[in-house]
Amino acid sequence: MKLEILQVPECPNVVLLERRIAEAVAGEQIEVTITHRVFDDQAGATEAGMTGSPTLLLDGQDPFAEPDSVPSVSCRLYRSDDGGIDGAPSVAALRAALNLAPDSTSAEVSAGRVDCCAPATEDESPIAALAAWRGAAQPADPAEKAIHHAVLRAFATRGGPPPIAELDAVAAEFDSSAQQLLEQLHTSDVIRLDASGWIESVYPFCTTPTPHSVQIADGARVYAMCAIDALGMSAMLGGVDVVIDSADASTGEQITVTVRGEVATADPATTVVFIGAQSAKGPSADTCCDYLNFFTDRPAAEGWATANPHIGGVVVDLADATRCGAAIFGPLLNT
Structure with a gap:
């Protein structure tokens, strides 16, 4: 069986995907060959069918393709088994894609609870760690x-x-x-x-001004803690329209994003989100929120990341960032 991993250079989630593939096929009478194809431009991603990094092709087909997926050199998000967000398909999802029987004994490599939003180990992506952090910070009492x-x-x-x-x-x-x-x-x-x-x-609201001002349809104008929080408000409130007024964190150029549920459109249309954090212990508000920002395009986000090497993170397409926000905040008022 031929597997191809389509990726951008030094994609932080490729190692995680490879380990999960290895776990998915462990003990099976199946021969798997993995090849890597690396792209750093939109044209190459479009030609290869890479809808974010990493994209896994099984005999030339993407088994995890979604209807609204578009070619991209940004980070790709996947749904975890519990409905959250992760940087690679789960072991169970990979086994299903490979037509292997479910294996209840497999131990999933997951982000779990971490001490900051940035990845704590090479097995974790900033996205999965952020989702785990915010997902764990919910009251049970x-x-x-x-x-x-x-x-x-x-x-x-x-x-x-x-x-x-x-x-x-x-x-x-x-x-x-x-x-x-x-x-x-x-x-x-x-x-x-x-x-x-x-x-x-x-979370996701703040009483003091932030770079992310949000108008809720038939509601208030509020400030969001960060870009992901702003993108998750609509899903939390049942899919009402919200309009986010923000700015490129490096240039100050105006960015406007309209969100309904898990669907977002932006001006400019090339808008992306940088998901990152300092490697430090403490509340998400202190270690993450200043580094979850909108940028007008991928080069602007990458330029900011290069200028701030002490901030670990990834650049994510607006669609994936919106799904991430919805996964984190969507359930808050329903539980």
């Missing part, structure tokens, strides 16, 4: 969840957190206080409190 939902809805409809009396009324239903629950949510990085103990931000 019913009282915390009720307060979290009340804060999110207040930002979406009023542009900021609700009054403490309103949250106290919610907390009273659980024989607790709003301040106690807010502090618990702060500790678990679900929200961030300022020095006075009041709400400063709740």
